[in-house]
Amino acid sequence: MKLLILHLSDIHVHENNNPVLERYEKIGATLLSVMPDVGAVFIVVTGDIAFSGSKLEYEHATVFLQNLIKYIESKISIPVHVILVPGNHDGEFKKSSNTRNATIEKIQEKGESFIDDEVIEHCTSLQKNYFEFEKQFATPSISDPLWKEYDYKFDDYNIAFSAINASWMSKVPEEQGKLVFPLKRYSSLHNRDATIRIVLLHHPLNWYSQGTYHPLRDLCRSSFQIIMTGHEHINSTNITIDDSGHESINLEAGALSPHNSKDSVFSVLTLDLGKKRFAHEKFFWDGDIYQPSNGSAVWDSFLALPEPRSSGFQINEITINKIESLGATFAHPNLVDLKLSDIFVYPDLLDIDSEDDQSENVSSDILSKQLESLGNVIIFGDDHYGKSSLLNHLYLQFHRVGYVPILLNPNELKSATEDQFSRIVKRTFTQQYDEDSLIKYTQLDKKKKIAFVDNIDKLGTRGDVLVRVLDYLSKHFGYLILTAGDRFDVTVLSSPEASNALKPFKSFRMLGFGYRLRNELIRRWHSVGSALLNEELQEKVHNAEQIISGILGKGLVPMTAFNVLVLLQTIEVNQKNALANSGLAEYYEFLIRRSLYDAKVQSDELDEHLSYLSHLAWEMYQLDTRVISEDQIAKFNQIFSAEIHKTKLIERLETLEKAKILLKNDEGYYFTYPYLEYFFVAMFMSNNLEEIPDLKEKIIHFCHHLYIKKNANIVLFLTHHSNSKWIIQEIASLLSELLSDIKPLELETDTKLINTWVGQKARIAVDTRDHITNQKRVRKNDDNLAKKDEPEQKTELTSIQELDRLSQLNLLFKTSEILGQILKGRYGSLGNKVKAELLKQLFDAPLRGVNYFLSLVNEVPDALLVEISDRIRAKVPNLDKEKSDRAAKRYIFSVIGSVADSFLSRQGEIIGSPKLKNSIEDLANSDGGLSYRLVSVAAQLSYPNHAPIDEIKRLSAELDQNYFGYKTLQGLVARHMYMYYLPQNDRHSLASTVGIDEKGNRSIEFKSHGSKKVANPNSKITHSKSLIAKLKDSFIANNQTIKERLSKYEKKIKDVKDKK
Known part of the structure; x- marks a missing residue:
């Protein structure tokens, strides 16, 4: 036919x-x-x-x-x-x-x-x-x-x-x-x-x-x-x-x-x-x-012709509603009934079976795309990581393309005989599909049948039970997709029978929501049920992403889709009430309060529970332990009951375990997540500053030693719990000590030499066709860089100057992050004078960082050029010295320019906020010259819809012959154009102002925070929010000879200064 x-x-x-x-x-x-x-x-x-x-x-x-x-x-x-x-x-x-x-x-x-x-x-x-x-x-x-x-x-x-x-x-x-x-x-x-x-x-x-x-x-x-x-x-x-x-x-x-x-x-x-x-x-x-x-x-x-999609089996409405349920109540601003399919984003999986230690994570959509090649699958993962949601979404996806999936209850399968298995499957089918289709289902080719079993670990720890269940399911279904808790693999390993039964299964471990997945989930949340303009949508996505990545990105809270949704809902609520301008710590507190509420703690009991936890955290801090024994916590509870509020220990511990604030192991009790410990220690210190005089000295000590991770996190939460301005001043004083022997960059004078190393301004090309895809690429790179371990100082130093330069740079940005959060959270309560003083510190810090590298060129340019030029000629022996010197100059110019671009871009993100725009512009226009104005532009380009086009035009004109400053401005604008939607006229105006071609042969690839592939592919420098990650990928940190030379150059600089 x-x-x-x-x-x-x-x-x-x-x-x-x-x-x-x-x-x-x-x-x-x-x-x-x-x-x-x-x-x-x-x-x-x-x-x-x-x-x-x-x-x-x-x-x-x-x-x-x-x-x-x-x-x-x-x-x-x-x-x-x-x-x-x-x-x-x-x-x-x-x-x-x-x-x-x-x-x-x-x-x-x-x-x-x-x-x-x-x-x-x-x-x-x-x-x-x-x-x-x-x-x-x-x-x-x-x-x-x-x-x-x-x-x-x-x-x-x-x-x-x-x-x-x-x-x-x-x-x-x-x-x-x-x-x-x-x-x-x-x-x-x-x-x-x-x-x-x-x-x-x-x-x-x-x-x-x-x-x-x-x-x-x-x-x-x-x-x-x-x-x-x-x-x-x-x-x-x-x-x-x-x-x-x-x-x-x-x-x-x-x-x-x-x-x-x-x-x-x-x-x-x-x-x-x-x-x-x-x-x-x-x-x-x-x-x-x-x-x-x-x-x-x-x-x-x-x-x-493509194959028909329908399986001929209709899922009933009760099952669809159950599958589409999010498993928790989330109020959405645009939808009365928010469904799983409205916001679902495929999580990432780790291939456990892979023999390659460096293998990349895979998206779980591989299950819907490659089921036939994967065969049977088991997915391990902790609670709230979204295993059930993934199965529910796959259920609908497979049904749409002609399969007939059913979701089986492991509790029913646990003790079933062969005959009972058959009855369970038939009953489950009639519960999930049109009952009249049962006969048709029993005659269906098993290749079209998929069995989902969520939480297979509910079968218990006996290997023979797992073997019996899997044997039956394998005989009657073409494909099995199972999920289990993270610790179920221990059960499997302890039973040879269970291990053999699962050997044919492809094994994955579910991972958290990193930068890319968070970006996608946030965008879906704000897109569903609305018809926002591009400008409106990207502003909502940006603002939410800043808050959520600020919380989850620090690794203090599990990076789950559940927590992203909780925070998204909180942001929606907060925009309508007093928390609209809150700092990040308020959102941590909301997560804690929600956990207690879920554990059935009454609202009038919340304060007492928080007090109990803050005293417990302080007790553990005093004992210098992460795990408190049962005897120690019993003694603590006795003192708390006598001095503050009588508390029944067993009931309290059960509540805190149910709220997943405390966990128990063989040694005792400990806080489930690190942020809980830091949060409650900071709460105790803030609440008891007047009663315990030594606490102020301890806080000052923390502020002077922020390179210790615990100190930095406690201070971060202290700025939430306490409004004391002296804490802010202590943090700011530390920032001023970092690279204190380097003066802030002055574009007018400090770039004169390096500007002679290039003959003209370069044009770059940016692909602005799809900013959403561009953001995904950047976020994926952020995820890759987040996997890299940062060097961590474990012991305290007598002076901040004992830290090496790279560690000082790292601390410079970490300290800036704390001050930036304070400014953004308290822009309406801090006086203009205080804001101006803090902003000046935050302007000067990255400018000192840039000038540290630029001073290497200014003080001993010949030695640096010789090193780079010799290395170029070693790779290209036929290249004459004049050409290799020119190439070396372009190379050094490009690398240090990329560092400047990165440092200012990152600091722009730290201080950038429409609420601080006037304060930032006032400081930029009052003093600091071109450098301050460049930092101001970086701050305003760090978020969408507020590009300062007129100021960029003025700066571009004034930097016309300052190639280094122009390159930095060009990089900041290029990143903004790459990441955000702009009206066509604004986009064309910015591009023509700073020499950017929209699409071209020399494409620019942003990896993170303003970095790009420079003209020479061998001279790229990769950047990230972590300065250590940024610099350890650069020629400085990767080349031992260069490191040793630069160390000698720095010593020469010091010797010259001493003689002067």
Whole structure:
């Protein structure tokens, strides 16, 4: 059986002068050579049939289609069907009332949650002429103003068309990225059985809002074999592959009657249902006939049709609701009922079976893409890492592509016999699917059956039980996907039987949400159910990412999707009340309070529980232990009960264990996560400063030794618990001591020598096409760099000057981070004078860091050049000395320029905030010259939507002959353009101001915080938030000879200064 689809679009019928309407015979003639072999013809029009939606236009369109049908029927006696969808011209949208426009704005603001029957009726009222026209040609099996289903049966083949009215909320002019479609209203239509499922849309996917784009794209790719669109007047065919490895055919139609003199085009699709293949031809008007675009219509060049997706088994509503549940209550600002599929992001997995210690993590979407090659799978992971959510999402994904998964309860399997196994599986199936499908399921090929078992460790520790269960499941299911707790592998290793049973399974360990996954989850949270503008969305994503990565990125709290969602919800709540301007520590406290609340601690008991924990943490600090024995905690509880509040020890410990604040092992009790210990020690110190005089001296000691990790974390939380300004001053005094013998960089004088080493300003190219993809690349690199261990000072030094230069640089930025958080959290309570003093310290610190490296050039340039030039000639022996010297100069200029770019970019992130903009600009304009102004620009470029274009233009002009300063400014702007959406005019303006080409041959690749591949691929320097990670990848730290030389140069500098 063959079918023919004539795909027309964008006819744009006017009330008069429509020459294309007279070509119905010419259009029909293109089908003549293939029509004798087909059983039916479908005329599909994907929108913009009319030009302005008037009755007269549709009268003309009716005549055209009727003439076309009659012509085809006159040539061969086969059925001719017409299926239509409206476009943005198929409505009298120029007559849109203020009320309708206001409704559309509300839809774009609130998203799908705002849409109901009344809203749909109001918005589609301007399409009434189209609806009357549409009724003449086809009768849908399911009819709705926004979604119609057309079903056709030919022999044993069922063809289903889903016609989606994406233009229901169109306006004049149509704005890209603003369309919203309520997909959830039509969820029951997604998985209907058919041999071929075809979806018709006028607008391609790039015209929909962020909240609609991803769900609609996933729906089209997972539920339909063919996607037909119009609107953009581009005739193209492509095949896409979704996350599960399944293909979809995308047919974008050109315009039959374009607005200008472009070709009149359409396409014809032949479906060979028996052989599961298709052929596609495009035709264009040459002034006389419609010619095939490739010169001749060859109808024997077939491609394989994608397989149908539906399994024929319908999941019942109770199961769908259970699977879509997030397992916890999360209130979303745009959705009343937030579902798992709304925000799901595939977590990363570690391949336990890999023999390569350096193997990269893999995304868990590998399970949906490569199940056939992976076979049976077991995933280990701690609670709250999302094992259950992953299984639930995979359940729906596999069902969409034709498998029949069921989720089995390990508690039921534990003691089951062979006969009981069968009954359990059948009962589970009828609980999750349509009960009438049971017989059909029992006869289904086991290759189509997947068994999910969540928390297989609930089977117990007996290996023979695990063996019995897995043996049965393997016999009756094509694939098994199991999850288990992190410590279940100990059980497996202790039992030879269990170990052998799991040997054929591919083993993975679930990992936390790093920078890339957090970015993706935050973006999905803010995109779902809303139609935010690019500027609004990226600002929300940036602000949330700053807070959440500030908390989870320090490794003090588990990096789980659960914690990301808790913090996202907290941010939403805090924006509406007193915590709107809170520092990061307030969010840590919220996590603690939530844990206690989940453990059923009453709100009026929270203060007492927090007091108990702060005293316990201090007791453990005094004992210098991370684990407190049962005898020690009993003694502590006795003292606390006598001096503060009588507490029953056993009940209290049970509550704190339930809240996952304390854990117990063989030695005693300990805080579950490091941040809890630091948080409560800081709380105790803050609450008892007046009662215990020695505490102030201890805090001052901590501030002077922030290079010790414990000290730094306690001080961080102290600034949350205490408003004492003397603590801030102590931290600031430490910052001023770091690299104190180096003066801050003065661009006007300190760059004179290095500026002579290059002859002109270089242009760079930045790919600004997709800032979201760019952010993902940067975040992925952040994840890779976060894996690197930082050198950690374990013992205290008598003086900060005993730290080597790289350690001082590392501490410089860590100390800056603490002061930056204080400034951002207390911008409204600190006086302007205090803010200015702190900002001055924060401006000077990175400028001293840059000048440290630049001073090596200024003090002993010849020695440095000789070293680099000799190394170049050693690699390129035929290179003469003059050329190698020039190359060495460019190399050193590029590397130190990249360091400057990195240092200022990182410090910009630390102090950058719209709330501090005025204070930063005041300081930059008061003194400090060009260097201060560059730091100010770095701060304002560290967040979206506030690029100081006028100041950048002024700085660019003043740095015109200062190549080093210009390069640094260029790098800061390039990173901003790479990472954030900018309106086209602003983007072009910034690019032209600092010599940036948008897309070019010399691409710039940002790895983290302003770094890039410089012109010479051998001279790249990799940067990250960790300065040690930045510098240990540079030529300085990787080359022992250079390190020794630079150490000697630094000593020479000191000797010269001493003589002077």
